[in-house]
Amino acid sequence: MLKIHHLGHSQSERIVWLCEELGVPYELEKYTRDAVTRLSPPELKALHPLGAAPLIEVDGVLLAESAAIVEFILARYGHGRLQYGLNHPEFASYLYWFHFANGNLQPVMGRSMIVGRCGLAPDDPVQTSVQVRLDKVLALIEERLTQNDYLAGSEFTAADIMSVFSLTTMRLFHPVDLKPYPSILAYLQRIGGRSAYQQAMAKGDPDLTPMLA
Structure with a gap:
C-alpha cells in the first residue's frame, strides 16, 4: 500500500488530496512542525536528507518532491483521470498551470514571506520588486479564473491540486489579502465544496480550518 509521510500545514496536503480524489488507498504517517523553528521534526530528517515533506513509500521506493x-x-x-492527454485541446494549458504552481506561484510567495520578515521599508526596492511580482502572478491567476472555472480549463485537474496550497495554507505563514481577486475567492469556494478536499484536510490537518476566503 502507498504510504504518505505528511508534514502538517505543508505542501504534502496535495498528496493526501490527490489520493482522496482518485480513491487510492493509502497509509498516512503524520508529523508536526517544530514549535519554535516551524521546520520538519528529526523523524522526517531521518528519512530524507532535506527533511522534505511530502514523501511517499511504495514497493520499496521512497520519493520526495510534491x-x-x-x-x-x-x-x-x-488511468487518465485529473489530467489532459496530448490530444486534448487544453493539454498545453494543463502543463503550464501544473508547473506554474512550483515554478512561479509558490516561489514568489516564499520570496515575499522572506523579504517581509527582513523589516524593510515598504518603499525599499527589493520589497517593491517582490510585491510587484506577486501582484502580477495573482493577477494572472485571477484573469485565468475569470475565464475558466479551473486552471486548466472547464474541468478540475491536478493543476488545481498543485496550486491550491499556495492560495490557502501558505497564507498561514505569509498572509496575503485575496479580496482584490474575486475570481480566485470564488474558485477557492468551489474547491472547498469538493468532498475529497474536505476529507483530505480533515485527515491530514484536522486542526486547520482551510483558508478559503
Missing part, C-alpha cells in the same frame, strides 16, 4: 509525487501517482493510479 510535483514528482503527483506525476507518479497519476501515472500509476490515475
Whole structure:
C-alpha cells in the first residue's frame, strides 16, 4: 500500500488530496512542525536528507518532491483521470498551470514571506520588486479564473491540486489579502465544496480550518 509521510500545514496536503480524489488507498504517517523553528521534526530528517515533506513509500521506493509525487501517482493510479492527454485541446494549458504552481506561484510567495520578515521599508526596492511580482502572478491567476472555472480549463485537474496550497495554507505563514481577486475567492469556494478536499484536510490537518476566503 502507498504510504504518505505528511508534514502538517505543508505542501504534502496535495498528496493526501490527490489520493482522496482518485480513491487510492493509502497509509498516512503524520508529523508536526517544530514549535519554535516551524521546520520538519528529526523523524522526517531521518528519512530524507532535506527533511522534505511530502514523501511517499511504495514497493520499496521512497520519493520526495510534491510535483514528482503527483506525476507518479497519476501515472500509476490515475488511468487518465485529473489530467489532459496530448490530444486534448487544453493539454498545453494543463502543463503550464501544473508547473506554474512550483515554478512561479509558490516561489514568489516564499520570496515575499522572506523579504517581509527582513523589516524593510515598504518603499525599499527589493520589497517593491517582490510585491510587484506577486501582484502580477495573482493577477494572472485571477484573469485565468475569470475565464475558466479551473486552471486548466472547464474541468478540475491536478493543476488545481498543485496550486491550491499556495492560495490557502501558505497564507498561514505569509498572509496575503485575496479580496482584490474575486475570481480566485470564488474558485477557492468551489474547491472547498469538493468532498475529497474536505476529507483530505480533515485527515491530514484536522486542526486547520482551510483558508478559503
